[in-house]
Amino acid sequence: MNKKYAALGISAALTTSLLAACASTDETTSNEGSDDSNVVNVYSSRHYDVDQQLYKQFEEETGIKVNVVEGKSDELLERLSTEGENTEADLFITADAGNLYQAKEAGHLQAVDSDKLESNIPAKYRDTDNEWFGLTKRARVIVYSKDRVQPEDLSTYEALTEEQWNGKVLVRPSENMYNISLLASFIEVNGVDEAKEWAKGLVNNMARDPQGNDRDQARAVVAGEGDVAIMNTYYMGLMLNSEDEEEKKVAEQLGVFFPNQDTTGTHVNISGIAMTKASKHTENAQKLMEFMSEPEAQEKFAGVNYEYPVNESVEPNELLQSWGEFKEQDINLSVLGENQQEAIRIFNESGWK
Ligand SMILES: [Fe+2]
Incomplete structure (x- = not known):
């Protein structure tokens, strides 16, 4: 049967x-x-x-x-x-x-x-x-416009809440599991109070109301709606190797930055x-x-x-190797689940759509 x-x-x-x-x-x-x-x-x-x-x-x-x-x-x-x-x-x-x-x-x-x-x-x-x-494994990284941003301008997820990035950050809606897990990881490595501050700070710096998926954030950076986006690494790989020329062109104008290398490490799921x-x-x-x-x-x-x-x-494959090795958050991924409800509460409180 x-x-x-x-x-x-x-x-x-x-x-x-x-x-x-x-x-x-x-x-x-x-x-x-x-x-x-x-x-x-x-x-x-x-x-x-x-x-x-x-x-x-x-x-x-x-x-x-x-x-x-x-x-x-x-x-x-x-x-x-x-x-x-x-x-x-x-x-x-x-x-x-x-x-x-x-x-x-x-x-x-x-x-x-x-x-x-x-x-x-x-x-x-x-x-x-x-x-x-x-x-x-996939890393949730900062992707930036090669035209308008130097990698030296970037450092941490937390720094995206600073004045410099006001109106320039692109990220998908908070209901998405990748974002829930990202915030859940911040609760683990930084504590609830800092996680709340981060969510509020990021909402404050958003280029637009959150919409679309990870690839849409990349497109929006290239369209000039913002300068940086939070995205999973594999979408960059998929776009760079896409049969869709338009998508390929988008990805070629973007750089991949692994945040928090001197602090808590890049979020990996x-x-x-x-x-x-x-x-x-x-x-x-x-x-x-x-x-x-x-x-x-x-x-x-x-x-x-x-x-x-x-x-x-x-x-990992060649493209991933070309991005270099990076330091990951030092957490057991079980905590992403354990902190899930708290993360959802914080998102709701922060006004992250
Ligand atoms: Fe995905």
Whole structure:
């Protein structure tokens, strides 16, 4: 029955109905155990060809069939809630430790004890209870107009609240998880009071009401709406290598600056993987998790989206290397989840739309 939604993905509505059909088929043909045992079912918010290639390689190496349902992270999360213990999902792959935290808080995940995962993935990129594991890293950096800003003008996230940047800072809305996690990290490294001050100060210096996604901030800098933007590194990689000439041109006019190098470090987040609590193929699921953490998979899995591999034995791709090494915040990413509600409160208070 798993063939019905094998490698399907794309349309959430369609896959929902197909999975529902599968679930009911499952009930009526539950003695198909042998056929069903050699699979692993993945809910993933990623949509890259390279992921499919890696799953294929895993299938060839292990004989375990990988079924993937793709969708937006919040939709998949909602689906896990709706399906509860009847879910077909064994694994959940999504971006941002904040989203992984929400899956954990909702009770969708289970701990995985694996020496391989522990040695391949540094502790700071894993849940403290081993309920989720980072696979790729991204830095949330300051991107600046090469025409109007010198890198010497930049220093820290905090300095963006100074007079010099009044009316010049671009950033997306506060409801976005990347921003919630960024502020959650500031709560951790600077304390609640300073995090509040930062949010208010940044609102005060915004070039416009927050709107759009990270790429839109880059476009707005080049259009002259502001001089600097807060953005994830991989969008710069994707834009620089875009087939859309316009987008490429935008990125070429921008510089990447890693803030807080002399202080608390640049904010780094992950995309990661987790085993669902309802997983019916836990051994297969663990195998796929381990496979994704190994150097060969790491290089491909991270590289395609211009992210940094979490496995420290793997070099990031050339573009990322050209930006240089940088100091990261020294925090366990579990705190991004723990400080999430506080961060949302501060954003609301600060008037950050
Ligand atoms: Fe993103």
